[in-house]
Amino acid sequence: MTEPARTIVNVPAQAKRGEVIEIRAVVQHAMESGYRRTELGELIPRDIVRIFRCTYNNVEVFRAEFHPAMAANPLVSFTTRATESGTLVFEWRGDHGFSAQASASIRVS
Amino acid sequence: MLRFSLQLVGVAALSVFSVCVQADIPLADRRSGEHFMRAETRAMQNDPTANPATFALLEGEALWQKKIGSADKSCFACHGQAEKNMRGVAARFPTLSQGRLMNLEQRIQACRVEQQRASPWPYEHRELLALATYVGTQSKGLPITPSNVEGMQAHRDAGRALFQQRLGQLNLSCAQCHDARWGAQLSGNPIPQAHPTAYPLYRLEWQAVGSLQRRLRNCMTGVRAEPFAFGEPGLVQLESFLMWRARGMPIETPGLRP
Numbered sequence: 001m002t003e004p005a006r007t008i009v010n011v012p013a014q015a016k017r018g019e020v021i022e023i024r025a026v027v028q029h030a031m032e033s034g035y036r037r038t039e040l041g042e043l044i045p046r047d048i049v050r051i052f053r054c055t056y057n058n059v060e061v062f063r064a065e066f067h068p069a070m071a072a073n074p075l076v077s078f079t080t081r082a083t084e085s086g087t088l089v090f091e092w093r094g095d096h097g098f099s100a101q102a103s104a105s106i107r108v109s
Numbered sequence: 110m111l112r113f114s115l116q117l118v119g120v121a122a123l124s125v126f127s128v129c130v131q132a133d134i135p136l137a138d139r140r141s142g143e144h145f146m147r148a149e150t151r152a153m154q155n156d157p158t159a160n161p162a163t164f165a166l167l168e169g170e171a172l173w174q175k176k177i178g179s180a181d182k183s184c185f186a187c188h189g190q191a192e193k194n195m196r197g198v199a200a201r202f203p204t205l206s207q208g209r210l211m212n213l214e215q216r217i218q219a220c221r222v223e224q225q226r227a228s229p230w231p232y233e234h235r236e237l238l239a240l241a242t243y244v245g246t247q248s249k250g251l252p253i254t255p256s257n258v259e260g261m262q263a264h265r266d267a268g269r270a271l272f273q274q275r276l277g278q279l280n281l282s283c284a285q286c287h288d289a290r291w292g293a294q295l296s297g298n299p300i301p302q303a304h305p306t307a308y309p310l311y312r313l314e315w316q317a318v319g320s321l322q323r324r325l326r327n328c329m330t331g332v333r334a335e336p337f338a339f340g341e342p343g344l345v346q347l348e349s350f351l352m353w354r355a356r357g358m359p360i361e362t363p364g365l366r367p
Contacts, residue, residue, distance in 0.1 A: 006164050006167055006168070008157075008158050008163060008164075009158075010158040024158060024159065026158070026159070026161065026163075026164075028161075028164040030316075030317075031316070071313070071316060072161070072316035072317065073161040073164060073316075075159060075161075
């Protein structure tokens, strides 16, 4: 990876305490399954995102393992409860040392 | 008796003729490919935080500013703000430029080689598609206004002839599906009218952004014909005809299709 992978995260800017909020995160990644072959019949090595984690003020609120059948540019959507103002950090790790990070802040009133 | 059978032949010939030459879709009945998608896919397209083509758009935006080639020039150095100076440009392509029929990707490629003095990208290169997506998006919502440069009509006519030309082992023309049978089902999927309003677009089937030429080649292999090579003049003529056929419809780049 020459440039850091692009990410898009969608977190509500503000929420009421105790409210269930929806969070969406997308990472730019080709998710090469490892099952495809080139025109010459050579196997294209697997290159996928393996782990996605989201922490909310350093507490893990969501984690997912990715597998070869997942689409390129995987989109993850999940909910959590707004507990306090702070930062959500998103982290993706994958094959060949792939790593991407994003963060978003939320104000809870 | 002889006269009767001649009449029959005449009727038969007439009906064969009417199958071959389809009338154009009336302007008011034209629908973008968006119309034929599921609500979920449309929602994904219209939400920039869910549409994967957004990545191509962001990449194109960065490339616009990037100095490259032995001229060490960026797109911005000549063209300035894309939001201002590229507005409406994609709605006019393909057009004649330097005496050659070019689509938007070919025009970008020509700039890269002649102005930036960099080596050309291969067709469907990610960066080329990203720049085309970025330039295309500057025309989002604007009506398609086909170029009226002298000589364009001949290319459009050639494109129309190709559109109506039966091809491949299935012996089908574009018009037979997209003029005569739009809205019907083809292996479970609705047949759209084939208006190229959202290119380059992200196709879920491709798992990537691709050009109109990639899509046209798909249909050619679909009817089991030998597809035209990328950049072949016939393909650009077909593009010119399709853009004319979609004249006045709004540009939707960056699009998403199933």
